[in-house]
Amino acid sequence: MQVSVETIGNHERRITFRLPADSVDNQVGGRLREIARSARIKGFRPGKVPAKVIEQRYGQQVRAEVLDDLLRSGFDNAVRNESFRIAGNPQIVPNKEAAEGELEYVATFEVVPDFGEIDVAKLEVVRHTSEVEDVDIDRMIENLRLQRREWIPVDRPAKEGDLVELEMWSEAGGVRLPAEGVEKGSTVLGSGMMFGGLEAALPGMARGEQKTADVDFPADWPVAPLAGKTAQMHVTALNVSEAKLPEVDQAFIRSFGVKSGEMDRFRSDIRSNLERELKGALMNRLRREVGEQLAAAYAHVEMPPRLVENEARAMAASAAQQAAQQGQRIDQAPGPYMEAARKRVLVGLLVGEIARRNELRLEPKRVNETLRLIASTYEEPEQVIELYRNDAQLMNGLQTRVMEEQVIDWIAERAHHTEQALSFSDAIRQ
Secondary structure, three states, rough: OOEEEEOOOOOOOEEEEEEEEHHHHHHHHHHHHHHHHOOOOOOOOOOOOOHHHHHHHHHHHHHHHHHHHHHHHHHHHHHHHHOOOOOEEEEEOOOOOOOOOOEEEEEEEEEEOOOOOOOOHOOEEEEEEEOOOOHHHHHHHHHHHHHEEEEEEEEOOOOOEEEEEEEEEEOOOOOOEOOOOOOEEEEOOOOOOOHHHHHHHOOOOOOEEEEEEEEOOOOOOOOHHOOEEEEEEEEEEEEEEEEEOOOOOHHHHOOOOOOOOOOOHHHEEEEEHHHHHHHHHHHHHHHHHHHHHHHOOOOOOOOOOOOOOOOHHHHHHOOOOOHHHHHOOOOOOOOOHHHHHHHHHHHHHHHHHHHHOOOOOOHHHHHHHHHHHHHOOOOHHHHHHHHHHHHHHHEEEEEEEEHHHHHHHHHHHHHHEEEEEEHHHHHHHE
């Protein structure tokens, strides 16, 4: 196999592989003969299947496997010999203009930029701390009561905390929305579930009452006819209901999986869940903090353009999917995400480079601890653990996450850092 390496721009490299076609044919033929010795095909005795039948049945697959092995081996050797550090996945395509009797493939890829000296001690990192207090457990129990509340219809004006079911239509600039009929909805007053300007018109309305209110919509409102305009909202209150919260008794406690119904065990379980949530929130804060510091310190380093564009496209697609789930439609063009993508790529490459230079290795103990932490949120933890251990993709994702957290911790410990205490509610607020 002949291999040639080219430099294309600051970050892109190209490796061309040339293979004699007869050499590939010989390897394919050898593998097919091995298959023929043990292949079982209906109508033929083992070992007596004609070569033509073996070729028709297995030829295409075997040729693809031989080429894949040759290219993988050639690519790995070339990367090793040139000491390339690859950023992203290579693109390997055949060259249809190869000379007669030859097979030619071209691998194009980007490399990790030269960051120069990476001195994390120069970073200024704020490390947030927090603890779960009894008041946080009390608040969670109250939230659980709210989740199990019943709604009792009332014949009085609506007030904060009430559920109001309504129908409405609007008019702005001579345009009626909807064009015919009405829209129906509901909201709990004070919850912020509905646009503030509209919710402000609901307190004091009783069942069957109608009201017209002027509501100012912001310029970026997703419904184009209302964006940046003042609309006349015609609202009818269909029902007003007040909440009835359940008592925190044994039956209530047992409904959350605490078989004993004991309050102490209930609070202990809640504390464990909140501490798990807090640990994840503090790590996310530290990841963002370290990421922002790294991005600022190495903003001058040029990033591989194709890797950045691919990341921007992935971010745009994710945003479009989330918008679609909310009934909205947004442009999937990568342009608005390019700067955020550049920062994300920069931080990711820096984290990988710091791990490589300092010979940081994945800690199996930490992987197991994280896996058990994830599994503890499910009713059958051991089944979740078994699922991860039998699924290479899930396990690789977990290991990548843990390795990143290890490096983030390593950086934060060596950076100039200060601690800032937060309440539980502030700490988990993203």
